[in-house]
Amino acid sequence: MQKRYSPGRACRAEEVPYWDVDTDVAIVGFGAAGSCAAIEARQAGVRVDIFEVASAPGGSASLSGGEVYVGGNGGTDVQREAGFEDSTEDFRRYLMMAGGPAADAERVGLYAEHGVEHFGWLREQGVPFKGTYLPGKWIEPVSDDTLLWSGSEKAWPFSAEARPAPRGHTVQFEGWGGGKLLMEKLSERALALGATAHYDSRALCLVVEEDGSVCGLVVRSQGEERFVRARHGVVLAAGGFIGNAAMVERFAPAAKVCTQLVTGGNDDGSGIRMGISVGAATLNMQEFFATIPFFPPASLVKGIFVNERGQRFINEDAYHGRVAHHVLRQPNGRAWLLVDNEIFGRPMLQEDIEIAAVGESWTEIAEELGLPAGELEHTVAEFNRHAAAGSDPLLRKDAEWLRPLSEPPFAALSYCLDSLEAHAFTLGGLATRPSGEVLDADGNPIAGLYAAGRTACGLPRWGEGYSSGLSLGDSTFFGRMAGRTAAART
Amino acid sequence: MQKRYSPGRACRAEEVPYWDVDTDVAIVGFGAAGSCAAIEARQAGVRVDIFEVASAPGGSASLSGGEVYVGGNGGTDVQREAGFEDSTEDFRRYLMMAGGPAADAERVGLYAEHGVEHFGWLREQGVPFKGTYLPGKWIEPVSDDTLLWSGSEKAWPFSAEARPAPRGHTVQFEGWGGGKLLMEKLSERALALGATAHYDSRALCLVVEEDGSVCGLVVRSQGEERFVRARHGVVLAAGGFIGNAAMVERFAPAAKVCTQLVTGGNDDGSGIRMGISVGAATLNMQEFFATIPFFPPASLVKGIFVNERGQRFINEDAYHGRVAHHVLRQPNGRAWLLVDNEIFGRPMLQEDIEIAAVGESWTEIAEELGLPAGELEHTVAEFNRHAAAGSDPLLRKDAEWLRPLSEPPFAALSYCLDSLEAHAFTLGGLATRPSGEVLDADGNPIAGLYAAGRTACGLPRWGEGYSSGLSLGDSTFFGRMAGRTAAART
Numbered sequence: 001m002q003k004r005y006s007p008g009r010a011c012r013a014e015e016v017p018y019w020d021v022d023t024d025v026a027i028v029g030f031g032a033a034g035s036c037a038a039i040e041a042r043q044a045g046v047r048v049d050i051f052e053v054a055s056a057p058g059g060s061a062s063l064s065g066g067e068v069y070v071g072g073n074g075g076t077d078v079q080r081e082a083g084f085e086d087s088t089e090d091f092r093r094y095l096m097m098a099g100g101p102a103a104d105a106e107r108v109g110l111y112a113e114h115g116v117e118h119f120g121w122l123r124e125q126g127v128p129f130k131g132t133y134l135p136g137k138w139i140e141p142v143s144d145d146t147l148l149w150s151g152s153e154k155a156w157p158f159s160a161e162a163r164p165a166p167r168g169h170t171v172q173f174e175g176w177g178g179g180k181l182l183m184e185k186l187s188e189r190a191l192a193l194g195a196t197a198h199y200d201s202r203a204l205c206l207v208v209e210e211d212g213s214v215c216g217l218v219v220r221s222q223g224e225e226r227f228v229r230a231r232h233g234v235v236l237a238a239g240g241f242i243g244n245a246a247m248v249e250r251f252a253p254a255a256k257v258c259t260q261l262v263t264g265g266n267d268d269g270s271g272i273r274m275g276i277s278v279g280a281a282t283l284n285m286q287e288f289f290a291t292i293p294f295f296p297p298a299s300l301v302k303g304i305f306v307n308e309r310g311q312r313f314i315n316e317d318a319y320h321g322r323v324a325h326h327v328l329r330q331p332n333g334r335a336w337l338l339v340d341n342e343i344f345g346r347p348m349l350q351e352d353i354e355i356a357a358v359g360e361s362w363t364e365i366a367e368e369l370g371l372p373a374g375e376l377e378h379t380v381a382e383f384n385r386h387a388a389a390g391s392d393p394l395l396r397k398d399a400e401w402l403r404p405l406s407e408p409p410f411a412a413l414s415y416c417l418d419s420l421e422a423h424a425f426t427l428g429g430l431a432t433r434p435s436g437e438v439l440d441a442d443g444n445p446i447a448g449l450y451a452a453g454r455t456a457c458g459l460p461r462w463g464e465g466y467s468s469g470l471s472l473g474d475s476t477f478f479g480r481m482a483g484r485t486a487a488a489r490t
Numbered sequence: 491m492q493k494r495y496s497p498g499r500a501c502r503a504e505e506v507p508y509w510d511v512d513t514d515v516a517i518v519g520f521g522a523a524g525s526c527a528a529i530e531a532r533q534a535g536v537r538v539d540i541f542e543v544a545s546a547p548g549g550s551a552s553l554s555g556g557e558v559y560v561g562g563n564g565g566t567d568v569q570r571e572a573g574f575e576d577s578t579e580d581f582r583r584y585l586m587m588a589g590g591p592a593a594d595a596e597r598v599g600l601y602a603e604h605g606v607e608h609f610g611w612l613r614e615q616g617v618p619f620k621g622t623y624l625p626g627k628w629i630e631p632v633s634d635d636t637l638l639w640s641g642s643e644k645a646w647p648f649s650a651e652a653r654p655a656p657r658g659h660t661v662q663f664e665g666w667g668g669g670k671l672l673m674e675k676l677s678e679r680a681l682a683l684g685a686t687a688h689y690d691s692r693a694l695c696l697v698v699e700e701d702g703s704v705c706g707l708v709v710r711s712q713g714e715e716r717f718v719r720a721r722h723g724v725v726l727a728a729g730g731f732i733g734n735a736a737m738v739e740r741f742a743p744a745a746k747v748c749t750q751l752v753t754g755g756n757d758d759g760s761g762i763r764m765g766i767s768v769g770a771a772t773l774n775m776q777e778f779f780a781t782i783p784f785f786p787p788a789s790l791v792k793g794i795f796v797n798e799r800g801q802r803f804i805n806e807d808a809y810h811g812r813v814a815h816h817v818l819r820q821p822n823g824r825a826w827l828l829v830d831n832e833i834f835g836r837p838m839l840q841e842d843i844e845i846a847a848v849g850e851s852w853t854e855i856a857e858e859l860g861l862p863a864g865e866l867e868h869t870v871a872e873f874n875r876h877a878a879a880g881s882d883p884l885l886r887k888d889a890e891w892l893r894p895l896s897e898p899p900f901a902a903l904s905y906c907l908d909s910l911e912a913h914a915f916t917l918g919g920l921a922t923r924p925s926g927e928v929l930d931a932d933g934n935p936i937a938g939l940y941a942a943g944r945t946a947c948g949l950p951r952w953g954e955g956y957s958s959g960l961s962l963g964d965s966t967f968f969g970r971m972a973g974r975t976a977a978a979r980t
Contacts, residue, residue: 008933210502269931273932276766276771283741309884372884373883374872394865440767
């Protein structure tokens, strides 16, 4: 064929010479959202074909920690056994705060109501959760315990509005990497239920009918274009766009400072671009998850971040991704973590972090950093004075993490843009209803088109409010919804 | 007709029963961008029809101050006569900083290179600029002088990177309202050149050919749908979306705190929605211009803003819109302007601003505001100490605005969200090339579709970097480009 297909431009049904595949629901991407969409659509009794650009299922979820953020309804059995009660209302409030200015009350409400049920469903698919509690503050699990504090639940302002509970439910796995097991189970299940997977198959563009409804896909596999008819519709579950530098430049330029891309390799934004090609609106394209792994050791959380004005700006006990967003936006991209001898330790995940200053007094540190005279000293003195009394009136860091920084030598670890290695993935995507229906600019559904996971703008839509497990929770839950809605379309 | 048309869904050419109007270039919106597009397209010799939803030309530009931000090439004659030199490189650097993380180097370079020429062109169209200089710091002109400092040129960090020059060139008019005269001149010129204007005509949707190119419009006027064939293409110059509450909620939720909408009444986002309907990408939809008119009197600029932590956060001599964005994002939406007896005055544009605290000492003020003990006192003491010496090491406010706040009584004016009246309009819009060509998600032009003004994401694309006159400068300059590009399409 001479004609070139591109995600940004849909193909018209009249131009399709023949159909290579005739199915009911075509799913683009065999990751977390795609596999759950497939399971539900198969259980609804329709034909399902999945097109995956990689040679195996898993997507970016398979490189994750396998953590799912759920709670509510009094708590999952895992939460309850560990002694935590978690009301739907607390869960809902937390998620609304986590959603930031663009929080979607309908989506949040649905997820809060059905979180426990969804957790049960994941286990029914064969995903193992050991069900034991790992206390403390971690970025990644270190044992095969599966219930973690994985967000800002215990940190202000979240703790003031919603009763805290640990909600990170991690797949049973020793250390980091439970996502692989999660995805093995979910993809096996989709296949066992009769979904057909096509690997090494790149979705090139959508196919649209005269009335604008989506009726198929053009896919490239083994060097050839293949035409896929999807009688009920297409589910876009192709991930985000952190792997596409041109898209990051255009749509989320602030994420360019992050050098560590959180992706399985195929978050090229093609799903989002395919949606745009048929008139879909996008939401929050500028937003991204970012983190700087400034701890463990957890003792570092007792340090304080300051900017080039010598001012504090964030309670350091908030979720590391929330702290990171605040660090990244400081004037001139300059910030340091101040520690004393007692709490100092090399950050385990970025051991080579630059130590920008060491000194016997805070004045020495301030001078070495070139900060305005007196500011840093005042900031530390006030922090210390209050910390000794167990309070932090300025930023309300929890008493658990408060102690004066008073044992010399003192040090400043550099979290200036030129020293840090920030990790990122994108949170913006297609506008959808919780049902998975993709919406046009007027807010009306585009017939035959569904999206979930990072191709959609889902539950996690604010970098500052992210919590570990939100993306997987969202992808699996709303992936199911999208699969079900697509299957039901006649 | 039974069928309903909507901006979010394009109509196919096959569905058009007949053409009511047959033209070369159809322009949606007779505001700043639309009139300039019409002038250029007519001068290129093609037929031009303009569809304006209001009963007269002007758009939102006619309610503006009629200020155009231009400079470079050594300066306009107006700048040079007032004694200001302005190199293209300084102008370019300033505009790049003003564009923020999403600054578009190509667009900025073109505008910096041709700003002086464009200013001449505006005069050639009959727009009067008296050409005299108004020194001082103003939000709105108070005389009929026409050259103003209208941005953050003299404020850090802009002043450190680009040599300052006043670049706000205002239409000759006594006080506020030069936009009306500007638009009278531009629209008269477009009509005199033979453009046909259709008033009370609402563009309902675009019409597309089988190959995806745009070939016309459906318009509603006098209660009927009318079909417009545009042989060269359609220019969308229909303004932004600040007047569409549902769109603000979806796309720019942070702007919801602004109660004063800067619009002529028709910034309903329909131009942007029409672009999305045919596969256009959007950029920076979350961004908006916002301002809080905390001065004049200019003496208030000598006050200092603090947040609920008692910390300063912005050099108050920056452009008022830049200050406003920093105020709006403070923790819990709480900020106050601290003044002493000598500089105090009621803000002229919001006279009823709440005075949250008055006292003989800063400790009294801090207590009344409920701030952490000692912080406000420290902040003011350090500010005063440095201000007395003419410096501001923390935020680098210019010496011109520095004096100690030491004459009691002291006061705190409330700029907390519940007291302020912030003004806003949107800065996000369709992705375009500087030529006006609208781009799809892959970055390729959509044949026959052009956009300019606030329907496009143009030169002003960062609330924090806005300067008065940027939107009109952008709309008129890139409106011309869009008109020319559309006319040249065969």
